[in-house]
Amino acid sequence: MRIRTIVIDDEPLVRSSLLRALRHDKDIEVVRECGDGVSALDAINQEQPDLLFLDVHMPGLTGLQVLGELEGAKMPVTIFVTAHKDYAIEAFEANAVDYILKPFGSERVERSVARAKVRLASELDDRYASQLLHALAVVQRQQQYQERIAVPVNGRVLLVDTKDI
Numbered sequence: 001m002r003i004r005t006i007v008i009d010d011e012p013l014v015r016s017s018l019l020r021a022l023r024h025d026k027d028i029e030v031v032r033e034c035g036d037g038v039s040a041l042d043a044i045n046q047e048q049p050d051l052l053f054l055d056v057h058m059p060g061l062t063g064l065q066v067l068g069e070l071e072g073a074k075m076p077v078t079i080f081v082t083a084h085k086d087y088a089i090e091a092f093e094a095n096a097v098d099y100i101l102k103p104f105g106s107e108r109v110e111r112s113v114a115r116a117k118v119r120l121a122s123e124l125d126d127r128y129a130s131q132l133l134h135a136l137a138v139v140q141r142q143q144q145y146q147e148r149i150a151v152p153v154n155g156r157v158l159l160v161d162t163k164d165i
Contacts (some may be wrong), residue, residue, distance in 0.1 A: 001027055001120075001121075002027065002029045003027050003028050003029065003050045003051050003116070003117070003120060004029055004031050004047060004048070004049045004050045004051070005022065005028050005029060005030045005031065005049055005050065005051040005052070005053070006030070006031060006032045006033065006034065006040070006043055006044060006047060006049045006051075006052050006053070006076075007019060007022075007030055007032075007033040007034075007053045008033070008034045008035075008037075008040040008043075008052060008053065008054045008055060008058070008063070008066070009035070009053070009054075009055040009058070009081060010035050010036060010055060010057075010058040010059060011055075012035070014055070014081065014102060015033050015035070017104070018053050018081065018109060019033070020106070021105075021106035021109035021110065022109065022113070024106075025110075025113060027117065028051075028113065031047050031049060032047055032049075035058070035059075036058050036059045036060040036061075037058045037059065037060040037061025037062060037063070037065060037066050038060035038061055039060075040054070040058070040061070040063075040066050041061060041066050041069055041070075044066070044070060044076065048074060049076045050076055050077060050120055051076055051077050051078075051079070051116050051120070052076045052077070052078045052079065053079050053081050054066065054067070054078055054079070054080055054081065055080070055081055055082055056080055056082035056084050056087045056091070057082065057083075057084060063080060063082070063091075064087065064090055064091070064094060067094045068094075075095065077097050077116045077119050077120055077123075078091075078094070078095070078096045078097060079096065079097055079098045079099075079100060079112045079113075079115075079116060080096050080098070080099045080100065081100045081102065081104070082099070082100075082101065082102060083101065083102040085101055097112070097115050097116050097119050098111075098112040098115050098116070100112055147161065147162060147163075148160060148161055148162065149162060
């Protein structure tokens with residue numbers, strides 16, 4: 001499974017550190033990187049990523065504002081990366097999968113990616129289950145059963161209601 005990812009942080013060194021930590025994971029495909037909230041919103045709408053690494057404080061829009069603008073759209077799994085520990089509650093209320101405090105090491109990023117993969121797998125399972133249930137409902141509606149079946153008995157034909165079988 002390829003996980004389409006966007007890295008969003010106004011600090012180029014942080015973006016480089018994240019990219020370096022992510023390049024060893026064969027499942028991660030970084031499709032874009034952004035340095036502000038406005039370009040992040042555009043990139044998310046264009047790329048429809050599965051995963052975001054998102055800074056809290058950025059020029060234009062904050063990370064929380066970016067997520068707020070995405071309501072109604074397919075919400076990517078989000079890992080906040082920030083120097084500000086004060087926004088953790090808001091981040092988790094926005095359904096973040098993790099909250100990484102700067103400075104961080106590659107092991108911390110790997111643990112976050114592992115959490116994101118679990119969330120993505122769960123969402124994928126839910127999506128497939130929903131599609132399967134929908135397909136079964138369609139098939140069930142399309143099937144038409146006979147109300148009665150003709151059954152030969154002692155040289156005669158008896159009509160039996162299928163609901164009685």
